[in-house]
Amino acid sequence: MRTTIFLLLISVFIISCDNHQKDFSDLESIAFYDFKGNEVDMEQLKKDWNETMNPVLVDDVFYEQKVKEISIKTLRDNSSNEDYLVLVANTTKKNAFTGKVISSFKDGFQLSDKTVICTNCGPEFQGQLVDGEWICANNGESIDDCMKTSTLDY
Secondary structure, three states: OHHHHHHHHHHHHHHHHHHHOOOOHHHHHOOEEEEOOOEEEEEEEEEEEHHEEEEEEEEEEEEOOOEEEEEEEEEEOOOOOEEEEEEEEEEEEOEEEEEEEEEOOOEEEOOOOOOEEEEOOOOOOEEEEEEEEEEOOOOOEOOOOOOEEEEEEE
16 A cells, blocks of 8 residues: 555656746846856846847838847757747837747856847747758748848857
């Protein structure tokens, strides 16, 4: 009888551990590091993203974009089926979203040196990964007037 109860408790514990989702709602409490390993706070992260976005956006979408909201999403690579955590930002004007893959590092997350900006691709982030490379599409389908811009930090 003890063995049965013990096995039942172990089973419940294992099942509850597998379903545990991390809460990423309070980004201020998470440590972020740039691709070189230097810690960056949320204000610096937003400033860097604003500087990255504005020079690459052109003509009709150049309205001094500012990061409005940042969140973490899980994306599955369309080719490899590998899951990635992505830091996603939407902007104050027009229809522009930007994203960076993040990975566990020290006590937080390290930002990739690659950034994608999807402009006029829909009302939410349409960045997707195919073999680790960014595309801006809706379930792999191209979107009219959708513009993808990729940047590489150095």
